[in-house]
Amino acid sequence: MAEVIWGLATSHVPSIGAAMDHGKTADPYWNPLFDGYAPARAWMARHTPDVAVIVYNDHANALDLTVTPTFGIGTAASYQVADEGWGSRPVPAVTGAPAFSDHLVGSLIDDSFDITVYQDLDVDHGLTVPLSVYCPDPGESWPCAVVPLLVNVIQYPQPTAARCLALGHALGAAIRSFPEDLKVAVFGTGGMSHQLAGERAGLINQEFDRMFLDAIEHDPEKLASLTREEYIREAGSEGIELIMWLVMRGALGPRIRRVYETYHVPASNTAAGMVLFENLGR
Amino acid sequence: MSTTPQVPGTYVFDTAESRRGRALNRLCGSLKHAENRAGFQADEGAYCDAYGLTAEQREAVLTRDWNRMMELGGSIFYVFKLAMLDQRSMQYLGGVFTGMTTEEFTEALRAGGRSFG
Numbered sequence: 001m002a003e004v005i006w007g008l009a010t011s012h013v014p015s016i017g018a019a020m021d022h023g024k025t026a027d028p029y030w031n032p033l034f035d036g037y038a039p040a041r042a043w044m045a046r047h048t049p050d051v052a053v054i055v056y057n058d059h060a061n062a063l064d065l066t067v068t069p070t071f072g073i074g075t076a077a078s079y080q081v082a083d084e085g086w087g088s089r090p091v092p093a094v095t096g097a098p099a100f101s102d103h104l105v106g107s108l109i110d111d112s113f114d115i116t117v118y119q120d121l122d123v124d125h126g127l128t129v130p131l132s133v134y135c136p137d138p139g140e141s142w143p144c145a146v147v148p149l150l151v152n153v154i155q156y157p158q159p160t161a162a163r164c165l166a167l168g169h170a171l172g173a174a175i176r177s178f179p180e181d182l183k184v185a186v187f188g189t190g191g192m193s194h195q196l197a198g199e200r201a202g203l204i205n206q207e208f209d210r211m212f213l214d215a216i217e218h219d220p221e222k223l224a225s226l227t228r229e230e231y232i233r234e235a236g237s238e239g240i241e242l243i244m245w246l247v248m249r250g251a252l253g254p255r256i257r258r259v260y261e262t263y264h265v266p267a268s269n270t271a272a273g274m275v276l277f278e279n280l281g282r
Numbered sequence: 283m284s285t286t287p288q289v290p291g292t293y294v295f296d297t298a299e300s301r302r303g304r305a306l307n308r309l310c311g312s313l314k315h316a317e318n319r320a321g322f323q324a325d326e327g328a329y330c331d332a333y334g335l336t337a338e339q340r341e342a343v344l345t346r347d348w349n350r351m352m353e354l355g356g357s358i359f360y361v362f363k364l365a366m367l368d369q370r371s372m373q374y375l376g377g378v379f380t381g382m383t384t385e386e387f388t389e390a391l392r393a394g395g396r397s398f399g
Binding site: 029059060061064065068083084085086154155156157193195196197198199200201202203204205206227228229232233236237238265266268269271 | 285286287289290291292293294295296297300304307308310311313314315319352357358359360362363366367372373375376379380387390391392394395396397398
């Protein structure tokens with residue numbers, strides 16, 4: 001049977017990918033962030049999954065505002081790297097896990113999560129930057145297959161934080177019911193506090209971020225009880241992306257170990273956080 | 283009665299704003315394709331007309347009034363594609379939104395970000 005071996009939560013700021021793509025990770029601006037990633041990367045390199053389920057959102061690239069699915073899963077055999085308007089990132093295309101995707105969709109819909117299905121999907125920085133945080137030098141191909149799991153976070157009403165945690169619980173059950181012996185990693189991406197527009201642009205709430213980094217391990221129910229208004233007020237209009245971390249947390253079991261975390265301000269206009277959990281089973 | 287949260291100094295992009303900004307966001311989103319960028323740059327006014335922008339949206343695009351675009355239903359992820367066409371960074375936009383220079387805004391982030399409440 002498949003099992004979740006680890007969960008990674010990480011910001012997916014496009015400039016983190018650009019810093020890697022343009023060889024700027026040793027610059028004084030970026031060095032503290034990438035130094036912070038190093039121990040987690042070393043651990044993950046020793047624990048390679050067969051498949052990563054990456055919970056993320058698209059940013060006006062594969063999707064537009066014609067249709068806004070609340071939750072969706074890619075079921076394709078491969079995913080091209082999106083051209084976001086200034087050329088595609090120079091990273092490998094993403095290999096899918098279609099049979100596993102089919103199983104997740106079926107299991108989640110049976111569990112009353114009405115998932116939208118994507119047969120064609122270009123993946124943008126929301127997915128590829130977390131892959132680069134995991135594996136900075138993939139060479140010709142990424143170390144694992146990927147199932148994209150998309151969440152609407154850019155148009156209100158987003159799903160509630162509670163619903164995201166519940167989806168994570170259902171996702172964990174769906175993964176564990178897959179009959180093949182797959183090792184699965186789950187990524188929750190986005191955040192931490194940031195706001196791109198309006199008079200509050202540049203908002204960073206380190207107190208909230210530190211609380212979130214602690215509670216995501218010990219008390220995810222507390223984070224699930226926060227309203228969307230509280231996320232927007234405390235973490236900013238784009239900081240609400242943090243609800244996607246709860247999908248990852250829900251997919252892990254109750255027994256987890258914090259392997260490593262790092263937190264740095266700023267990455268572009270954003271507070272960048274990363275926390276890695278080993279799943280210790282049920 | 284809208285249930286959308288009202289947060290001071292913050293645009294909460296909801297379904298009503300999405301409807302209001304529909305043409306503007308469609309135009310900005312189209313700029314991810316090189317041929318559309320060329321078309322826009324060849325005749326910005328005609329391109330706006332082809333996308334059915336309101337007169338206010340058209341004026342905001344042509345004058346690069348970033349605050350006005352946000353007030354007229356723009357989504358930052360769409361409007362940013364127009365900014366990138368102009369080689370304007372998110373830090374530049376942050377400065378425009380907050381009345382700072384790009385350098386001042388960038389420095390505020392490096393100093394730990396802007397605090398509220």
